[in-house]
Amino acid sequence: WFTDAMYRSSAALTRNIADRYGIPKDRAHIVGHVEVPGNDHTDPGPNWDWTRYMQYVNGGGGNPHTPQSICGAGYETVDSAALGTAGTVYLLYNNANGYNCVTTVKRSSVGTATPTTAYLEVQGGTRVTDSGNFAYYAGPVRAPAAGKCVKWGGKAGSFSYDSPFEHCGS
Structure with missing residues (x-):
């Protein structure tokens, strides 16, 4: 039930504290309460998307999606x-x-629907394309x-x- 606004605001606070005190912005240094020995809190819980959160901590609100999260x-x-600076295509x-x-x-215009395309063609088969105005991928x-x-692109x-x-x- 964590909203994008919750992830972004929490990540902004974490980023500010890490920058202020020189704390590396990685999972070895940014942990949940449940990961601190002797703590009785379970925050942020098993449904917390650490990949998305750390991308916000490091990128200041970049694309929360990864190739693996998209493909499965x-x-x-x-x-x-x-x-260029617009994005990356992954196989x-x-x-x-x-x-x-x-x-x-x-990587640019993230969150705004702009023309974006991905395609895959297996040799001997038909090209399959996903093309349209997409906000993230x-x-x-x-x-x-x-x-x-x-063949891909x-x-x-x-x-x-x-x-x-x-x-x-x-």
């Missing part, structure tokens, strides 16, 4: 390409099910690709990336 459990990044693979996933994560675009080459702002067929088998 089991996906690992295989490759990525910067789209991920899930060893458990043999699927690739592509997502374009915005395009995708996920998933397709089974075990043992096959893929995306667009954010005026920047685009188009791969050749590559990453055959992953």
Whole structure:
């Protein structure tokens, strides 16, 4: 039930304190009450999204989404390409099910719907594209690709990336 406003305001306070006292902004130094030995508090609780929170602590309100959170459990990044300052397009693979996933994560105009695209084409198959005006990311675009080459890419702002067929088998 944590709202985006709650994450952002708490992260702003944490960022301010860390900057003021020279505390590194990482999970080794920023912990929940439950992680302090001898404490009887369980804050912030099991539903706290630490990845999102730490992105706010470090980025001052950047994109709270990661390629893994967009594509889902089991996906690992295989490759990525910067789209200027507008974003990054990612290719991920899930060893458990043999699927690739592509997502374009915005770095500018975050929270504002702007043209963003992600696509994936498995060799011998049809290109699958997610394109539109998105606030945070395009995708996920998933397709089974075990043992096959893929062409992938995306667009954010005026920047685009188009791969050749590559990453055959992953």
